[in-house]
Amino acid sequence: MLSILYRDDELIAINKPSNLLVHKTELDFFEKEFALQQLRDQIGQHVYPIHRLDKATSGALLFALNSEMARLMSDAFATRQVDKRYLALVRGWPAEAGVIDHPLSIRQDDVDPRTPIDHKAPQQATTQYQRLAQFSLDWAVDKYPTSRYALLALTPITGRRHQIRRHLKHLSHPIIGDSTYGKGRHNRAFAEAFEVDRLLLACTGLAFTHPRSQQKISLNCPLTGDFAHVLLQLGAQSALEAAQIEWLPPQVSCPRRRNIWV
Numbered sequence: 001m002l003s004i005l006y007r008d009d010e011l012i013a014i015n016k017p018s019n020l021l022v023h024k025t026e027l028d029f030f031e032k033e034f035a036l037q038q039l040r041d042q043i044g045q046h047v048y049p050i051h052r053l054d055k056a057t058s059g060a061l062l063f064a065l066n067s068e069m070a071r072l073m074s075d076a077f078a079t080r081q082v083d084k085r086y087l088a089l090v091r092g093w094p095a096e097a098g099v100i101d102h103p104l105s106i107r108q109d110d111v112d113p114r115t116p117i118d119h120k121a122p123q124q125a126t127t128q129y130q131r132l133a134q135f136s137l138d139w140a141v142d143k144y145p146t147s148r149y150a151l152l153a154l155t156p157i158t159g160r161r162h163q164i165r166r167h168l169k170h171l172s173h174p175i176i177g178d179s180t181y182g183k184g185r186h187n188r189a190f191a192e193a194f195e196v197d198r199l200l201l202a203c204t205g206l207a208f209t210h211p212r213s214q215q216k217i218s219l220n221c222p223l224t225g226d227f228a229h230v231l232l233q234l235g236a237q238s239a240l241e242a243a244q245i246e247w248l249p250p251q252v253s254c255p256r257r258r259n260i261w262v
Contacts, residue, residue, distance in 0.1 A: 002039055005060060006219050010069040010212060012047065014039060015221050016061040018198040022052045035061060051077050054162065056177070059086070059203030060221035072211040077159065085205040086154040086164055087223065087245060089230065090173040091186050093134050093148050100127045100167040104160045126157040127167045133239035141189050149176065151236055153204075153243055164201065176200045194233060196226040204245055222246035 003015040016022070016035050023036040040047050047063040048070035064070035076082050103122035133151040141147045150173070156163050165181045168174055174182040176190050177199040191197045207218045223231065223240070229250040231240065240247055 002035065002042055003224075005221055006217070008210075010065050011062060011073070011210070011217075012039070012043070012065060013060055013062045013206070013219050013221075015224065016053055016058055017225070018056055018058040018202075018227075021055045022061065023049050036063070039063060050074055051082075051159075053203060054165075054199070054201075056179075056199035057201045057203065058198075058224075058227065060206050060219050061203070062206060062219075069211065073208075076208055076211065080157065080159075081208060083205075083207040084156055084159075084203060085207075086156070087132075087202050087204050087227075088152050088154060088164065088168065089176045089200040089227075090150050090152055090168055091148070091176065091183055092173045093150050094129065094131055094152065094171060094173045097130045098128075100129065100171055101125075102167055102170050104163065104166055123160055124158060125160045125163050125167065127164055128155045128157065129153065132243050133234075133236050135234050135236075139189060139193070141185050147186070147189070149234075151231065151234075151239060153245075165199075190230070194226075194230045196230055198226060200227055200230065202227055220246055222248050224248045225250055 004012065005015055006013040014035065021034045023034050036047060036049055045065060047065060048067060050062050050064055050070055050073045053059060053061055062073065064073055102125060104125040105122045130153045131150050132153055135149045137147050137149065138145075139147055154164055160166075162181070165175055165178055169181040176182065177187050177197070178201075179187065202223060203221060204223070205218065205220050207216070209215070210217050223245065224247070228247045231247070232249065
């Protein structure tokens, strides 16, 4: 059952698990489970997608309960009236804070497959980030005897496809578990050491003005399951609390294994 974060007469938000598509897509033709379908069946009511999270990304996902509200909120996302907060575990130690201002080319999977695209026309893309914690693990994954990782809070100003993932690759600090833009050896090391095989990226919150009531809505989405498990094993509790990021202890916790060579 999906965890519901917020609901009123026209909007509903859930905590989407990792590895669940928002809705059916030709890009993953054989997938049979979708957040839209599961939520519709759970509440017994039609729901309308407003925005999307990557299949591998977990966290706050907002739906409308009627077509008019879907249009109003889609416009709010398109005109950057919705603040989005993300959390990611990355390779290396980025600067304490920064702005990634790097245009991103349009990918064919961003548009209808029948629509030709101009690969020479990148779109403006901006992401702000802050380093919340950094870790050094005593395993050799690359050529060094230890490996460095960092926990980042991120705010995408624009909304390009895979923006955070592509921006962090551009910064040479890819997200752990990213099979497309990341480093396979580090992904495999985490999968073995922490028994987690997913993209360590989550949407931890959304903030916007309700189009109907004009009330300020702030949705907080706690970290759960395998992502929370990894951060607790790394000792990131104080960093999460300092950043006022909610987390729920995983049901099963296993000790971290050290001295991993990949």
